[in-house]
Amino acid sequence: MQLLAVIILLGCSLSFCIGRTVEVDSYGRQQEVQETRTVTFINQRKSGACGLYWSGERVGSGPGLFYGPLAPNGGSREIEGFPGQVFVLVEAGTYDRLAEFTISEDQEQQFRVTDAHVPELLPTTTKTRETATECRSYSSSCEECMQVAGCGWSVVREGCFLAHPIATTSDKQECTDLGLPDPGSKSLDAWLNQANALVSAERDDLPFSLRTAYRILQHASLASQEANDLGRKKITVALTELTAKLDAVLDEQDAMELLEKSRHEELAKIHPHMPMVDRRTLAEAQAYIAQGKPVIITDAFAHANSRTSPVAHKWTLEYLRRRIFASNADPKPKFNVAADQQGRCCRYFESQGKAKQSGYPYPFAPSTHLYRDTFDGFVKTVRKAARLDSKKARVIHYLHEIVMDSHGKAVVAGGTAPPPLVADLQAVKATLEPIASDQPFFGGFANAKLWMGQRGIVMPMHYDSTDNLYVMAWGRKRAIIGPPGQLDALYRYPNAHPLVGSSQVNLSSADLEKYPNFQHAQLQEVIVGPGDILYLPAWWWHQFEQPFEDTAALNLWSRDRDQAPDPALRDKRVREHALFDQLEGALVQLFGNQTGLVLDARANNRKDHKQQFMSANRALILAAESWQKQAFRMPGGHPKAEVPASQLVAEFLETQKEVMRDTLPEWQPGTGWDLSQAAKLPRDLRERCEPAPETSPFMSYCG
Incomplete structure (x- = not known):
């Protein structure tokens, strides 16, 4: 008798339906396999909404489906779920777990979260620290290191550390000498070829081959100073590359x-x-x-x-x-490659084609040179x-x-x-x-x-x-x-700028006069x-x-999975991005590719475009008020939802003061990028470089 599995829906959440499974035989008769259970989740905390999530059937998994917020002081939600399904209650607008519940076989169940529930502490790693300390105490002997559980010998550091799958070994064979002939017994190229054959071998225990190749190159580097200078440099480069592979973060x-x-x-x-x-x-x-x-x-x-x-x-x-x-x-x-002077490399920026479609609303003179090779x-x-x-x-x-x-x-x-x-x-x-x-x-x-x-x-x-x-x-x-x-502490570039999603602050030498809020990051x-x-x-x-x-x-x-809620709904910190997006978007709608100039004038309190200045003010206040209404209704709210809209606008404008500070007076919206400051490619690269069309999704220019 052929059986077909179907789902009869009993209850739906905001984005997901669950029910009971039945089997239907060839005569149309239904045979119930598993019934759902009626489950009620209740938030009895005196303050603070909760978010209710389904996490599948494995304890400890991340949220998978959103069942909406539960208000404090008795907010509840009743669902139909299967035994074994896991649900988690979190602080609203965060992923901080208050409690995790697994549905049992009981027909009706209630799960409550109270003020006694606090966010779970993350796991500590005391045992690992103790093992790491013990391992370091055996660094005088490779053989002794091998005898300690959880430890391994580093051929690069020549010491005993916490065992690492690539950088250390627990094989006593690697404590012994390789028995290699005198370094001068064959050419440096021959030593290099021997090491490279090990590096590119196809074998399951390749880290052993890598460590052996490293020891061979170390041995070859002891060759007479009269050896071929280019050969010595090749050995040094190969040894440096292997060192980068085998010198890990060990504890x-x-x-x-x-x-x-x-x-x-x-x-x-x-x-x-x-x-x-x-x-x-x-x-x-x-x-x-x-x-x-x-x-x-x-x-x-x-x-x-x-x-x-x-x-x-x-x-x-x-x-x-x-x-x-x-x-x-x-x-x-x-392949896409970025190049720039040491100390400046490398900034990611959107393609020039995208900037052209937006009408070049911001001046841009990149120092990073993008090419393909x-x-x-x-x-x-x-x-x-x-x-x-x-x-x-x-x-x-x-x-x-x-x-x-x-x-x-x-x-x-x-x-x-x-x-x-x-x-x-x-x-x-x-x-x-x-x-x-x-x-x-x-x-x-x-x-x-x-x-x-x-x-x-x-x-x-x-x-x-x-x-x-x-x-x-x-x-x-x-x-x-x-x-x-x-965004106010890290001074995000505007969405229409080629450096969208990046901070204006140079972290290696932050200028607090230009970016005073960075001290609060x-x-x-x-x-x-x-x-x-x-x-x-x-x-x-x-x-x-x-x-x-x-x-x-x-x-x-x-x-994200298809049923995932909007990022701003599940993480209240992301709501600040929506605020800045809406403020900038209001100006783009009014001024198009003139937005950069208008925003710069408004941020620096210049009234050289009086009519635009007033229009920008109104648009920004309305956008801020609209965002506040949205944020206030979201689970967990947002601190900025309760401050005056004018303050939100002022904070946004503060982050925009420096975006166009160094713009040349003659620059106008619609002016293409200035590529004259991009790092110059070496001659051999310029000779084989192929420029990409301006409208290409990638950039490649060959100066």
């Missing part, structure tokens, strides 16, 4: 020491006590991810191998060059730079290319990806999707991007509107991050290295820096 003490020695002096004066983002095991990190809080996951690849964890275990510059992006295609695919060309560029004197002022380069599209398909330069990349990204998705599924409203990965760049790169403070898992392949990055909102700092994953929630500000060595990372942005 909390290591992270704090790295932060201390790389901190911006001026920033430290303004913000001397920035908390460090917590480093946690995967089991501990689940609570952070479910509540939308940033965290470093330290052991996600502890039990993986080169097949299941290719980014952490396999990816090096040489491996990518030989195995992934080696191309016989004609023409070879071109083959992967081999990029490798030659960075390796040539590594052989030169790094103390000289130089142009540095940052490759940034989408390698997985919105459909989850591997791509290279927008085209077909080679099979090895397809296999590697499938493995990455399989490993990371269970982690990402704890993100609030996770609906799958939106795309993935490869970032590769030289030491000295800084990507200035900005935010993205989607959750992000940031997986380091090699090198160590530091980042300065901050919670959503804070909430900031944290973090170090992420090979084998680490940084979970960076949506809308969090972040500035990535590379003060130690060249780096590479793969980041995977997420998309």
